[in-house]
Amino acid sequence: MKKYICITCGTQYPASSHPPEACIICKEERQYVHPDGQQWTTLEKMQQSGNYSNHFVDEQKGMKSITTIPDFGIGQTAYLIEEQGFRLLWDCIAYLDDKTKNDINEAGGLDAIALSHPHYYTTQVEWAEAFNCPIYIHEDDKQWVQEYTDRIIFWSGESLEISEGLVLYRLGGHFDGGAVLHWTKQSDHQAVLLTGDIIQVVADRKWVSFMYSYPNLIPLPAEIVMNIAEKLKPLKFGELYNAFHREVTGQADLAVQRSAERYVAALEGRLIKD
Template identity: 55%
Template sequence: MVHYICETCGVQYERTNEVPSYCVICTEERQYVSSMGQSWTTLSQMVESGIYKNSINLEEEGLHSINTTPSFGIGQTAYLVQDKGYNVLWDCITFLDPHTIEKIKELGGIDAIALSHPHYYSSQVEWAEAFNAPIYIHEDDKEWVTRQSDNIIFWSGESLELQEGIVLHRLGGHYKGATILEWQNGHAQKGILLTGDIVRVVADRQWVSFMYSYANFIPLPSSTVERILNDIRNIEFSRLYDAFHRIIKEEAKQRVIESGERYIKALDGTLFNT
């Protein structure tokens, strides 16, 4: 029996003899099944192929990005936040090999893994077992976990402090339990927000957007975006990193608020007349 991985979203499943008949993540309206059909692989097949490798790059003091090349699944970026001897892996990627484990151990390992939403659960249990780390997932997204583990901690409420200065906030929107990470000491104590694609930086790096489904272009209602903005107004940060290595380097909080206000005007029909 093996842990199969959906090649479209990169999420790993419970151990089975036969490939799953479908991916519960991809057949849901926020994601999609590849036009080439459902396909599966395993982590051992990925490693043995020699095709994939992870790049671990220093973004700024205390923050490394982790990317797989060539891109696999959704193609998101994971981040390693380092603060006062405490290392948090924010979001996850599927590919994990001995070289990656060695390099991350050289950086102090991983003390906790925190996830923004189900699209990035990937092979989170493999990562947790490799580094003996707990996985923090909001309980509102419990139903989407495709591989169970004693390492998973389902937290509740609107926020959770993992370590002094590192706080998870449930924003909802993209998923009911959609979460962002506030790193208060990041960017020289000005604050960094890591958002997955709960808040996603768009092509114009001075703006962000909020969607129920990015793949299928399903927007969120204006009332939900207004609630998200109210939560973000209570968080202090000046820089923002999203799931696809897009960065708002300065005045990120103001840019998010202005983006949300623009989004609401567009949905309410007051931004433009076409």
């Protein structure tokens, strides 16, 4: 029995004698099946290959990024945040090995894992078991969990304080339960918003964008984008980090608002100049 991992998106499935017929996450229109067809691996196979390692970067005081090299699956970045002694992993990456476990444990371990949306669930159960901690997922995305564990806490409502200074907000959009993490940073009160790709930082780092599907370029309706912006209006944050090592630095809260306005203007044909 093996726990098979989809090579395209990194989602791990429960132990079985044969690979699943298809990856549920990739078959859905927000993701895609690789043109060469469905392909599978396992965490053990990845570890034994010697091809992969996790790279840690100190992004700022209290926050490290974790990225797998070379890219695997979607290629997202996870973030390890420490606030007043509480250590939270924001989003997951598929690859996990002994060195990663040792590095994290030597620094203080993990107290919790929180997920923005289903594309980054990956090997979340392996991570939670390795560090003996709970996983926080919004209940609106419960149907997308492929491997269940008692460690998963399905939270409800529009916000959840995991620990002082670390609050999850459900924005929806990309997925119904799409969540972001607001980190108030007690050390210097310069709040940070971590968004996965519920909100995506674009090439011009002064702007962000919003999509139903990024790989398939399916936009969100104007009403949903404005609702996301409205939910964030009460929050102050100077920086915003997405899942691909991009950030907006300086008045990121205002960047989200003006980006939402530009997005809606484009949908309504008001952005195009004669």
